[in-house]
Amino acid sequence: xxxxxxxxxxxxxxxxxxxxxxxxxxxxxxxxxxxxxxxxxxxxxxxxxxxxxxxxxxxxxxxxxxxxxxxxxxxxxxxxxxxxxxxxxxxxxxxxxxxxxxxxxxxxxxxxxxxxx
Amino acid sequence: xxxxxxxxxxxxxxxxxxxxxxxxxxxxxxxxxxxxxxxxxxxxxxxxxxxxxxxxxxxxxxxxxxxxxxxxxxxxxxxxxxxxxxxxxxxxxxxxxxxxxxxxxxxxxxxxxx
Numbered sequence: 472x473x474x475x476x477x478x479x480x481x482x483x484x485x486x487x488x489x490x491x492x493x494x495x496x497x498x499x500x501x502x503x504x505x506x507x508x509x510x511x512x513x514x515x516x517x518x519x520x521x522x523x524x525x526x527x528x529x530x531x532x533x534x535x536x537x538x539x540x541x542x543x544x545x546x547x548x549x550x551x552x553x554x555x556x557x558x559x560x561x562x563x564x565x566x567x568x569x570x571x572x573x574x575x576x577x578x579x580x581x582x583x584x585x586x587x588x
Numbered sequence: 589x590x591x592x593x594x595x596x597x598x599x600x601x602x603x604x605x606x607x608x609x610x611x612x613x614x615x616x617x618x619x620x621x622x623x624x625x626x627x628x629x630x631x632x633x634x635x636x637x638x639x640x641x642x643x644x645x646x647x648x649x650x651x652x653x654x655x656x657x658x659x660x661x662x663x664x665x666x667x668x669x670x671x672x673x674x675x676x677x678x679x680x681x682x683x684x685x686x687x688x689x690x691x692x693x694x695x696x697x698x699x700x701x702x
Contacts, residue, residue, distance in 0.1 A: 514693040575621065577633065578632075
């Protein structure tokens, strides 16, 4: 089984709707990254979470790391066609509770988001 | 500030050939990691270079090798190419061992093996 499970695997929404993507880990998360990817292109960094209960926002995207640090969610408010793409969560399995990162990321399988105008 | 740059963007090779991919990290970063992303999958960690040495390695055969230069740029070499090596190869740069560091990715090199 995957170390990081993302759900749903794909999501189709109407423009203006809110949506949530989940990332569940089988191990404690000390460094959790969210990236967005357009098909066949590189990964665009969205946010990094390290502390249990931490929440970060950028424009209409909010990411949270739960208190037990084994699940993260990405929430998009009032979705737009520009939000369409593949969302990937990545865990730095080599980081520690002190927040030091060693840059070896394990990724979920991705969530494909389609936003219809 | 230039981000992570990779070259070439696309490449077509024949089975059995060898290929070299290149990556220049983001300014100020000292660590380069390489990932392979097959179609429909998340990226898989290949290896990481820091101070011109391989520091960590994923579950990839020895056909995959790399190098890091004094200016922190890096190369990924794949020998004896197989059809299954067709993928998007991504390079990521970061600062090793620093709290709250972020990993930034390049646009990738699309390798097709025929």
